[in-house]
Amino acid sequence: MSTEEPTPTGGSSQQGEAPAAKEPPILVAEEIVAGYLPEINVLNGCNLELTPNEIVGIIGPNGAGKSTLVKAMFGLVPIRSGSVRARGDDITNASAHTLVAKGIGYVPQRDNVFATLTVEENLRMGTFLKPKEFERRFEWVAGLFPRLAERRKQRAGSMSGGERQMLAMGRVLMAEPEILFLDEPSAGLSPALQDQVFEQVKKINETGVSIVMVEQNARRCLQICDHGYVLDQGRNAHSGTGQELLHDQKVIETYLGTLAKVA
Template sequence: MSQPFLIGEAMTGGYGGGADILHGCTIAVERGEIAVIVGPNGAGKSTAMKALFGMLDLRAGEVRLDGVSLGATSPQERVARGMGFVPQTHNIFTSMSVEENLEMGAFLRRDDIARTIAQVYELFPILGDKRHQPAGELSGGQRQQVAVGRALMTQPRVLMLDEPTAGVSPIVMDELFDRIIEVARTGISILMVEQNARQALEIADRGYVLVQGANAHTGTGAELLADPDVRRSFLGG
């Protein structure tokens, strides 16, 4: 039986010695697929993402990438294995230029990074225009583009985005989602936590609705959008 490219299976855990936040939660994404995690505030969405990336200890369950268990490997080791992670906040170096931020994203690489930088500028043309400008001077949407671009510099096989559209205008949100679709078309798996549930599910191949750290609903984006329970509880009817 084939396995998903990335899966956190039956994950239970929390931070440090605190109470469990995740309760048997399962999240998976296939190659080149967009998977979205949605749910109410405090549902454990970002915690599930961090568990996949090795940022908290699981008390039960397992994370596997391309069929291989990641065990207790560190986030740095997971980057080396092909996982890119963009946190919701503090995700750029504000005093560095756009291009310096991208170069920092390639810290594990020993090959020529010029082609990847060119690909990022092709994906986000505004960053090419502002490559020498301090990243801290950019708009919120442009900062998010820098953060995503920096993660792409690691040449990830799966890109994990925690609230990529938080605090941006609807127009910028639509643009970011368009770019995320373009990234997925290159074969990179996308796993995304989103508060804008309806818009995220519209572009999702697979969706997960979490409630209190557990799976409440799972299906394709279209299935979840059409589910009366999901619509009533999480999409405003």
Template sequence: MSLLEVDQIRGGYGDVDILNGVEMRVEQGEIVAIIGPNGAGKSTVMKAVFGLVKVREGRITYREKEIANLRPDQIVRQGLCYVPQEKNVFPTLTVEENLEMGAFIRNDDFSKDLEKVYELFPALYEKRRQAAGALSGGQRQMVAMGRALMLDPGLILLDEPTAGLAPAIVDLIFENIKKVNGLGVSILMVEQNAKQALKMSHRGYVLTTGRNRHHDTGENLLNNREVAEMFLGG
């Protein structure tokens, strides 16, 4: 069984289905990218997995347990974290307080995990006493990923982790994602920088109008003429 399996899900907001039979999976240790045009349902898939969007049909399993329509707090306790595109830090709390919030369901000593986050993101150690709201966009993204790591998760969902960031910072965030994956954490991400995302991903999914359009390895999708012309700018 895959770590995460999304099987023919339909759902959306109110009475409108944004997802129309989406399928995808994430294996242990993988980076998997979801790309596609605006309105394709990419972020909606992530929210459906994390219990933020109602699933009307289909199944979502994580570590072979059904999680569709569980509350987000129940899903977090399964070892799955979600990092949204916006408002992903507590701006008035310090960097360290933000990271500690990631361990809110833990009853054990998480000091070693805090050290691990600081080793992974040295810039956060330097800023640990500063309010997270005063950080740059790239640094806030590091805080959000670091906070997710404090749970010691098996899978992190990243929704547009490089949105609005300068090109140099985009490269840094992708490097950080690879570092997180190097710790053994699987990654499922929605990303607007499709070429870069596919280059670093084991596999990728292309969605259009809430449906699967293509699924292949990241390399094969990069070399797919239709994908290149329609979704990668030629």
């Protein structure tokens, strides 16, 4: 996706006319303080905004709180202070079940498919709230990931790592989310399969799904994201467009040198 600022419409408007207003964020997290154990905070005041049709990348060193931020926004880690709003509604500490019903999906890094179930059975789990929508959504997901249609009756546990990641994303997309959280989708994959995953993320985004993606492959993440956040010790260390961060000397020296896996 392009990371350039969109050109305002109405270039021939009369003098004094206000420029087109920027579309408001679809998701806002403010001053998030959260952690797994009582009185031990992993996040210490994180902020994030996601606008419609945008890919937001979250990068940073190990232990910075990247995955914790996504889990907190999806109701899997208790938020002690701060707030999360989606389309203006307060969803702070809402249950995952409630968030799925509101059009928010989450693909975890590990244990993200049911290994003993077939591809089709995994995908049916994605429409548990609207089972009658299965065939329509299956056709849509298969259009994105034709391999899933080819392997419809295969057990997920016998699939390759890249295919399982594809299935994990497909299962969540079956619920027709408006917002998608991805927790290190390229983790553990070969460089070639990582490239496939990033291409799949772009394809999903091009269908109108807004994405927040945590990635250890920092450079590759910044190459495709519209906006990026660098976390360090549970706080926002840097933010900007993907291209700005990719070429920020301080970010390069401090983070990209150790985090980037792709030149």
